[in-house]
Amino acid sequence: MELDAQSEQRPKEQPTSDWWKGAVIYQIYPRSFYDSNDDGVGDLPGITARLDHVASLGVDAIWLSPFFTSPMKDFGYDVADYRGVDPIFGTLADFDALLARAHALGLKVLIDQVYSHTSEDHAWFQKSRTSRSTEKSDWYVWADAKPDGSPPNNWQSVFGGPSWTWDARRGQYYMHNFLPEQPDLNVHNPDVQAELLDTMAFWLDRGVDGIRLDAVNFMMHDPALHDNPPVKNDGSKRTRSFDFQHHYFNQSHPDIPAFLERMRALADSYDGRFLVAEVGGERAQEEMELYTRRPGRLHSAYGFLYLYAEALDPELVRSAIDLWPSDGVTGWPSWTFSNHDAPRAVSRWAAEADREAFANMALLLLVAMRGNVFIYQGEELGLPQAIVPFDRLQDPEAIANWPQTLGRDGARTPMPWQKSARHGGFSGAEPWLPVDSRHYDLAVDAQETDTKSTLNLARRFVRLRAQYPVLRTGAMRMSTAARGGVLAFERGSGDDAILCVFNLTPEEADWSLPAGWRIIEQINSDRSEGALPAFAGLIASRT
Known part of the structure; x- marks a missing residue:
């Protein structure tokens, strides 16, 4: 509709x-x-x-x-x-x-x-890595190696491998939660x-x-x-x-x-x-x-x-x-x-x-x-x-x-x-x-x-x-009427309430529109009584 x-x-x-x-x-x-x-x-x-x-x-x-x-x-x-x-x-x-x-x-x-x-190409990092005593030396996360030369701790990066890369110019490890080319700022x-x-x-x-x-x-x-x-x-x-x-x-x-x-x-x-x-x-x-x-x-x-x-x-x-x-x-x-x-x-x-x-x-x-x-x-x-x-x-x-x-x-x-x-x-x-x-x-x-x-x-x-503000900002609560793969929830309350129903499965599901509701939008459905077709969705308002 x-x-x-x-x-x-x-x-x-x-x-x-x-x-x-x-x-x-x-x-x-x-x-x-x-x-x-x-x-x-x-x-x-x-x-x-x-x-x-x-x-x-x-x-x-x-x-x-x-x-x-x-x-x-x-x-x-x-x-x-x-x-x-x-x-x-x-x-x-x-x-x-x-x-x-x-x-x-x-x-x-x-x-x-x-x-x-x-x-790592940012000017801040280029300055920070040159020395431990520049004005930007503490702008990134630097740490000394352990006595055996290994990284400061066991942190692992999102993209795999340690969160630490050794920098010979500064003689310390720098931290990176992502790629080694993405040093972490010291926020x-x-x-x-x-x-x-x-x-x-x-x-x-x-x-x-x-x-x-x-x-x-x-x-x-x-x-x-x-x-x-x-x-x-x-x-x-x-x-x-x-x-x-x-x-x-x-x-x-x-x-x-x-x-x-x-x-x-x-x-x-x-x-x-x-x-x-x-x-x-x-x-x-x-x-x-x-x-x-x-x-x-x-x-x-x-x-x-x-x-x-x-x-x-x-x-x-x-x-x-x-x-x-x-x-x-x-x-x-x-x-x-x-x-x-x-x-x-x-x-x-x-x-x-x-x-x-x-x-x-x-x-x-x-x-x-x-x-x-x-x-x-x-x-x-x-x-x-x-x-x-x-x-x-x-x-x-x-x-x-x-x-x-x-x-x-x-x-x-x-x-x-x-x-x-x-x-x-x-x-x-x-x-x-x-x-x-x-x-x-x-x-x-x-x-x-x-x-x-x-x-x-x-x-x-x-x-x-856009036409129904309750869909933008209204409350949302699940309906207890739906079963199985049918999702049903209401937006808003009272006369402004909107009923939203979706069959999330590839099979037809048992479901009927409750009395007092009027369909204002639907997809993959012809509103068959007592059934909700596969992947059907509908929005209804109070009659």
């Missing part, structure tokens, strides 16, 4: 400071969005050229993954200059043009900031904090509307360098040395919230700015609450509950509701089913034969969630995880752990814009990652004129969320 075509794509104007609450945010991975100069890599002018597509979805904001100066050892998450644009993406003037165009289209703009580590240092806050102000002054803070819980370590305790061996297969430890001391220091409060105070000195954190790890939920629950900390946070889940079922959603109750006390959540770090949800959660039906249902479910919603580029097209052959892999984690991990490249391949064009219309040159052959038929132009395409359904669903 379609909404009135004239319905607003965005919610009615709300206070500037509250625009983010319940917002739908579209994530753009710049390397893979659109290449404007035919060098095989997406860029800022390319994003600007394609912003009309994003605006047509009816989303509130875009989030740009890193475009800063970088040697690209981790594709931009190794920053060599926080205030510079890498030439492969363009210039600061190109960013300003992008920002102006986005604002003209009614889109807010969020940027990524990585404050836990830099590139305990007040001078480092001051510089990071100045960096944040640089972008806020430039007009960005919010910041997504990468790897927030990695920003501070235990200065005493205690060993991490081992994880009890339960017989499960581990592909990374990182997974053999509880990460109590290399990250998650109790001083992190105090620095987040300084960030929030700075953001609040501007009008309507938004801060959202990425928080992963075994204590992610505890830390997300810690970083958002108390007034004066971050606006929101998201973790990896859905991103790494192998199956989508009612219990997974129930656990999310339980973790973020509508109690007015717990912080405000953000949710995403896919992003640049995880295999695309449609490939994790559905068989290839069910891909389109599942992708459509999952989009409706996502926009029905309480909290902020992140849609990853290509999700609105129903793109499956791309198959990238070993000789085309770029992701250092995938290469190091091949073939034991899927890696991240399969979620980072170019956006297909034109079905019949070379490289899907992404670039006139061979792209940095190949376009999956299955993605051509899902290109934007192939879906544009089909009212039942995933693309047009995505537009419809986002418009539905």
Whole structure:
């Protein structure tokens, strides 16, 4: 059932400071969005050229993954200059043009900031490694070797191997939670904090509307360098040395919230700015609450509950509701089913034969969630995880752990814009990652004129969320009426309540619409009485 075509794509104007609450945010991975100069890599002018597509979805904001100066050892998450644009993406003037165009289209703009580590090429690290007595000698985490020359402790890095690399120039080890080329900042240092806050102000002054803070819980370590305790061996297969430890001391220091409060105070000195954190790890939920629950900390946070889940079922959603109750006390959540770090949800959660039906249902479910919603580029097209052959892999984690991990490249391949064009219309040159052959038929132009395409359904669903404010900010509670693979929950209460029902299985399920409800949206269903078809979803309001 379609909404009135004239319905607003965005919610009615709300206070500037509250625009983010319940917002739908579209994530753009710049390397893979659109290449404007035919060098095989997406860029800022390319994003600007394609912003009309994003605006047509009816989303509130875009989030740009890193475009800063970088040697690209981790594709931009190794920053060599926080205030510079890498030439492969363009210039600061190109960013300003992008920002102006986005604002003209009614889109807010969020940027990524990585404050836990830099590139080894950053001028700060180059100065820090020269001597133990420079003004930046304590800007990174340095430690002496043990008497036998081995690293200071047993900490392991996310990408495998010790978190320590020996530097002969300084005669010490430096710490890196990620690649050796990504040394960890010593964010305990007040001078480092001051510089990071100045960096944040640089972008806020430039007009960005919010910041997504990468790897927030990695920003501070235990200065005493205690060993991490081992994880009890339960017989499960581990592909990374990182997974053999509880990460109590290399990250998650109790001083992190105090620095987040300084960030929030700075953001609040501007009008309507938004801060959202990425928080992963075994204590992610505890830390997300810690970083958002108390007034004066971050606006929101998201973790990896859905991103790494192998199956989508009612219990997974129930656990999310339980973790973020509508109690007015717990912080405000953000949710995403896919992003640049995880295999695309449609490939994790559905068989290839069910891909389109599942992708459509999952989009409706996502926009029905309480909290902020992140849609990853290509999700609105129903793109499956791309198959990238070993000789085309770029992701250092995938290469190091091949073939034991899927890696991240399969979620980072170019956006297909034109079905019949070379490289899907992404670039006139061979792209940095190949376009999956299955993605051509899902290109934007192939879906544009089909009212039942995933693309047009995505537009419809986002418009539905805008039309019913209760879907943006209303309470969320599970219904006890559903059984098996049927997920049912209500948003809001009383006359404004919305009922959301989804069959998460490939089989028909028993279910009937209760009396007093009227269907306002549905997918993969003809409203058969007493039955809910496979991967059906529906939204109903009070009659």
